[in-house]
Amino acid sequence: MRPPNAAKEAIMNDALFAEIALEHIGITTLESRKRDDLDFYSVAVWEVRDVMRSAYLAGYAAALRAAQGAGPALPTERHTLTGEAWLGAGEASDYGDDPNAYTVTTLPIPEVELLSYRWQERRACDVLIPRAIQQRRID
Incomplete structure (x- = not known):
């Protein structure tokens, strides 16, 4: 069951994902624009690795904060x-x-x-x- 603030968390995650995409691979939006030339990107494997690493570390940091009582409880x-x-x-x-x-x-x-x-x-x-x-x- 999703916690009541799941929508707020999803928005926060979307903003974080957009920030990571912009920082590592220069993608300015993660919203679909319904055009191949705007929605498909060519990226190097090391860029994909860096994006995945950043997202993983952000989640890991959030889990540590939640475990220490310094952040919102993680949804289960x-x-x-x-x-x-x-x-x-x-x-x-x-x-x-x-x-x-x-x-x-x-x-x-x-x-x-x-x-x-x-x-x-x-x-x-x-x-x-x-x-x-x-x-x-x-x-």
């Missing part, structure tokens, strides 16, 4: 698994017909949004979401 989500297979968001009781289902608490898993893209759905369910749950599990 509940996900149900059976073994390493992701069944879906929510509680194991929602999957009552599977006695091996169990619930874990994680930091947010935005990879779940990939399920709305048919071409990414299988990869998201089989690889990306289970890996994200392993990385962000907190119980």
Whole structure:
């Protein structure tokens, strides 16, 4: 479940992502402008690495601040698994017909949004979401 201030946090994250994109690869906006010449960029692998590193470190710093009580509490989500297979968001009781289902608490898993893209759905369910749950599990 998202905390009440999730919309505010999303706006803050979007601003941070835009700042990182501008700083590292010169992208002036992350908003879609519906034109290939405005929405597609050619970037070097080291620039992608630097962007990913900056975003990771920003999240890591936010987690440290939250753990020390110096920042807002991190939002959490509940996900149900059976073994390493992701069944879906929510509680194991929602999957009552599977006695091996169990619930874990994680930091947010935005990879779940990939399920709305048919071409990414299988990869998201089989690889990306289970890996994200392993990385962000907190119980």
